[in-house]
Amino acid sequence: MTFQPFLEAIGKQVDNTTYGANPIELYEPIQYIMSLGGKRLRPLLTTLSAHLFTDDWQKTLKPAVAVEVFHNFTLMHDDIMDCAPLRRGKPTVHEKWNANTAILSGDVMLVNAYELLLDVEPVHLPKVIKRFNRTAAEVCEGQQFDMNFETRTDVSQEEYIEMIRLKTSVLLGFAMELGGIIAGADDATTQALYDAGVSMGLGFQLKDDLLDVYGDPEKFGKQVGGDIIANKKTFMLIEALLLAEGETKEQLHYWLAQEQGTYDTATKVAAVTDIYTQLGIDKIAEAKANAYFAHGFDVLQNLPVAEARKKPLLDFADFLVGRES
C-alpha cells in the first residue's frame, strides 16, 4: 500500500504525543482513547493531501494528529450521550471511569487539539483556526441533529444526508483542506480538497451504514445490526419506508413498533435485513455511496497535480471504497 509510510508516521506521532500529566485522572483517559487505535483516517487524509504538493508532508503530522484528537474527543463525549458501553471493542471512558471524567477529559482534549494545530506556520494560523472552528461547531450540530432524529419519525433523506454531512463528512473535508493549506496550496485548491473530503465522507458514512447491516461480524468492529435494533433512521431505513408496500410495509412497521427487550434481537435483525434485501436497499445504498466516492475521485483527478503525487491518496480512497470493516 502506497499510503503505508504515512500511516506509520502517524502512528509514531500519536504515540509520541503527550496531553498533560497532572492530575492523572484528567489525562489518563486521553491516552487510553487515543491508544484504542482506529483507522487514523483523518490524519491520513491530511498527510496524503499535503503530499499532493510537497515532499515535506511530515510537517503536517502534528496538525494531522490534532484532527484525530478532535475526532476522539467527539467520540468520548458522544459515547456519554449515547450511553455506549464499548468503543473499538473496549470499555468507553465513561464506563471505565465515570461520566464526569469523560466530560472533563474530553474538554481538555478539545483544548489539546487546538494546541496541536498551533504547530502550523503563523501565516496559516488564522485560516486554520477559522476553518477548524467552523468544522468543530458543525460536528456538534450534526450530533445534536442525530439526537433530535431519535424521537422523530418523519426524517427525510435530505435531512439524514445533511446530518451525516455535519457529523462525519465536514471533518474529513477539513482534514484534507488542512493538508492543502499547510502545503501552501491556493484557496481554490484547498476548497476542492474540502469538497472531495466531504463527498468521500458521505460515501464513507453510507458505506458504514451498509456494513452495519451487511458487514461480516468477524471483520466489522461494531455489532452488526446495531442500527436496526436501535431503529436508527439511516438512509437505508428511510429508503425502505419509502419503497415498502403491502405486507412488506406492514412487516417493517411491525418491527419498528416493537419495544426494546420484548423481542429477540437476532430475529429482528434478520427480518429487517431481509426486507432491505427484498427491496434492493443494499444496491441502492451502495450505488449512492459509490456516487459520492466517485465525485470525490473526480475532484481529486481534476487537480492540476502530477499523477504520481496523487497515487497514495487515490490508493487510500480506493481502500475506503472497498473496506469491509
Place this chain on the structure above:
Amino acid sequence: MTFQPFLEAIGKQVDNTTYGANPIELYEPIQYIMSLGGKRLRPLLTTLSAHLFTDDWQKTLKPAVAVEVFHNFTLMHDDIMDCAPLRRGKPTVHEKWNANTAILSGDVMLVNAYELLLDVEPVHLPKVIKRFNRTAAEVCEGQQFDMNFETRTDVSQEEYIEMIRLKTSVLLGFAMELGGIIAGADDATTQALYDAGVSMGLGFQLKDDLLDVYGDPEKFGKQVGGDIIANKKTFMLIEALLLAEGETKEQLHYWLAQEQGTYDTATKVAAVTDIYTQLGIDKIAEAKANAYFAHGFDVLQNLPVAEARKKPLLDFADFLVGRES
C-alpha cells in the same frame, strides 16, 4: 464608578454576540447561560488592562467576551459534574434541558470562545491561542483537583491554594494578560499583568469562600453555608482543622462526620460558623485574601503607566476587595 463605561460596553458586546442558530437545541442554552448575568469580571479585566496602554480598548471587546464565554462554558460543564440545580438563582442548563444538552452546548461554547479570540490581530494570534490553551487546560486541571479533594481528608493549604489558582485564578490572570497583549504591551508587562490577575484571583476566591460562610444571604447570590454543608475543604476548613483543639476539635469532627440528610443543615452551618469565629478563621482568611489582593495592587502600581490610566482598573480591584456579593 470609573469602570462603568467598560461594563456597559461589555454588556452590549455580550448582547450582540451570536453563537449559532440551527439546531436551536444546541444554541439556545448558550444564549440562556450568557443572559444570566454575573459580574462580567473577566472581560472587565481584559478591557481595563488594555486601557492601561491605549484609548482604543474597545478593540478588546470581542476577545474579552471570549474569556466570558469560556468561563460560562466551564460553569455549564461544572454544574453537570457537581449536580448543581441553580446558577445565579436560575435553573442550570442540565436541569432546564438535560445533561446531554449541557455537554454538547458546552462543547460548542468552547469552540465559540476560540472563534471570538480570532478577532485579535494575526500578529498576536499565536501567543493568544497558546496562552489561552494553557489557561484552559489549567482550569480543567483545577476542576479535576477540586473533584479529587471531595473524597480526600488530608488536603493541605498548599494543595487548596494550588487548586483555586488553577480553577479560578489563572483565567483572571489570562484575562488581564490578554488585554495587555492586544494593546501591544511588551512581554514583561503582560507577564506582570498575568501575575497581578492570578494574585487578585486568589484573593477573590478566598473572599468568595469567606462570603460563603459570613455573607449576607440577601446580597450573596449563592446559598450561605453551602461549603459547610458540603464539607468542602476550603482554606477555612483546612485552617480550622489545623487550629482546633479539645472540645472544639471534637465538635468540628462531629459535624464533619454527620451524613447528609441526618441533621438540620441550619444547625450545622451555625455550629461550624461559630467554631470558625472562635478560632479567628474569619480574620485569618480575610488577612490572607487581602495579602493576595495587596500583591496584585503592588504589581499594578509598579507598572510604568500614568496613574490616570490605572485608575479604572484600580477602582475595579477596590470594588472586588470590598464586595459583599
